[in-house]
Amino acid sequence: MNDQTRLDAQQRLTSAAGHIRGIERMVADDAYCIDVIKQIQAVQAALSKVSTLLLDNHLRTCVTTAIQGDDADERERMLQEITSVFTVTGKK
Amino acid sequence: MNDQTRLDAQQRLTSAAGHIRGIERMVADDAYCIDVIKQIQAVQAALSKVSTLLLDNHLRTCVTTAIQGDDADERERMLQEITSVFTVTGKK
Amino acid sequence: MNDQTRLDAQQRLTSAAGHIRGIERMVADDAYCIDVIKQIQAVQAALSKVSTLLLDNHLRTCVTTAIQGDDADERERMLQEITSVFTVTGKK
Amino acid sequence: MNDQTRLDAQQRLTSAAGHIRGIERMVADDAYCIDVIKQIQAVQAALSKVSTLLLDNHLRTCVTTAIQGDDADERERMLQEITSVFTVTGKK
Numbered sequence: 377m378n379d380q381t382r383l384d385a386q387q388r389l390t391s392a393a394g395h396i397r398g399i400e401r402m403v404a405d406d407a408y409c410i411d412v413i414k415q416i417q418a419v420q421a422a423l424s425k426v427s428t429l430l431l432d433n434h435l436r437t438c439v440t441t442a443i444q445g446d447d448a449d450e451r452e453r454m455l456q457e458i459t460s461v462f463t464v465t466g467k468k
Numbered sequence: 469m470n471d472q473t474r475l476d477a478q479q480r481l482t483s484a485a486g487h488i489r490g491i492e493r494m495v496a497d498d499a500y501c502i503d504v505i506k507q508i509q510a511v512q513a514a515l516s517k518v519s520t521l522l523l524d525n526h527l528r529t530c531v532t533t534a535i536q537g538d539d540a541d542e543r544e545r546m547l548q549e550i551t552s553v554f555t556v557t558g559k560k
Numbered sequence: 561m562n563d564q565t566r567l568d569a570q571q572r573l574t575s576a577a578g579h580i581r582g583i584e585r586m587v588a589d590d591a592y593c594i595d596v597i598k599q600i601q602a603v604q605a606a607l608s609k610v611s612t613l614l615l616d617n618h619l620r621t622c623v624t625t626a627i628q629g630d631d632a633d634e635r636e637r638m639l640q641e642i643t644s645v646f647t648v649t650g651k652k
Numbered sequence: 653m654n655d656q657t658r659l660d661a662q663q664r665l666t667s668a669a670g671h672i673r674g675i676e677r678m679v680a681d682d683a684y685c686i687d688v689i690k691q692i693q694a695v696q697a698a699l700s701k702v703s704t705l706l707l708d709n710h711l712r713t714c715v716t717t718a719i720q721g722d723d724a725d726e727r728e729r730m731l732q733e734i735t736s737v738f739t740v741t742g743k744k
Binding site for chain 4: 561566569570573574576577580581583584587588590592593594596597598600601603604607608610611614615617618622641642645648
């Protein structure tokens with residue numbers, strides 16, 4: 377993972393963790409359920425951005441190296457992994 | 469929010485926040501990007517369960533009270549809110 | 561289902577079916593895969609709008625009748641159904 | 653697109669179009685809204701499978717060729733496209 381991606385991902389994850397602690401307080405304070413659901417949806421969207429960052433980085437590093445390399449099994453594994461996270465995202 | 473829902477939601481949110489701190493460590497340790505993405509997808513799924521808990525509770529309390537009440541505007545507001553979180557969930 | 565909802569839903573479904581036939585032609589013509597995926601995503605989004613229409617209508621008719629009625633089992637069934645389609649949507 | 657992928661995608665798309673026509677009939681027959689929504693969710697899931705098929709094929713053909721090729725701009729375009737369909741899928 378390049379430094380920029382790592383830093384960006386860490387900042388977003390720290391923010392998401394803080395956001396969830398805020399939602400915990402909303403629940404403790406008996407906040408309106410719909411407002412809490414909307415905050416959860418916002419955190420889920422923010423987490424999706426981290427996934428996209430990491431996928432982009434992965435495509436440019438590991439996947440590119442594998443596709444340019446000679447190890448057909450390694451290449452096959454990498455391509456299946458991308459399809460699998462794409463599939464889970466479609467079901468998330 | 470009834471006590472059971474609040475307790476359950478809080479436990480799941482605390483677990484999700486902890487899960488994200490674990491993902492932060494994965495990123496700091498330069499873990500394999502696909503593994504990190506899969507952990508993010510797991511947290512997002514866990515957060516969806518909290519939303520479902522809260523929606524179920526909301527339907528049985530605030531929405532039922534509003535639909536059984538005489539305030540048509542209040543009822544309208546409640547029904548639109550459910551449709552809006554359903555729509556966002558479909559786009560999440 | 562009220563007439564407006566039925567008409568609106570039917571028009572959107574007819575359009576979605578036509579859109580899919582267009583995508584079939586793209587595949588037959590060996591169109592660029594990413595373009596085909598984007599068209600599929602557009603149809604899925606259009607279908608989500610139909611679901612939202614139907615949920616909104618359902619809330620205002622069957623659910624309201626059940627919640628205002630005396631049949632606790634019927635009410636319970638209705639509330640569980642809403643939570644279940646919300647859950648599936650979150651996983652879709 | 654290889655023949656197997658094309659055939660598979662076409663069969664699934666034809667099935668999805670037929671499924672939607674069935675849903676149109678459900679709406680015309682004033683079927684229960686929740687049942688209709690569940691059928692729509694089933695079609696959306698079936699369409700996601702077609703997207704996954706096409707992405708898998710795209711990774712093995714166009715993306716592999718571009719990454720093994722010398723055209724850096726072409727490679728960049730391909731990688732951005734994958735990230736963009738991943739992002740839209742996460743928001744679908």
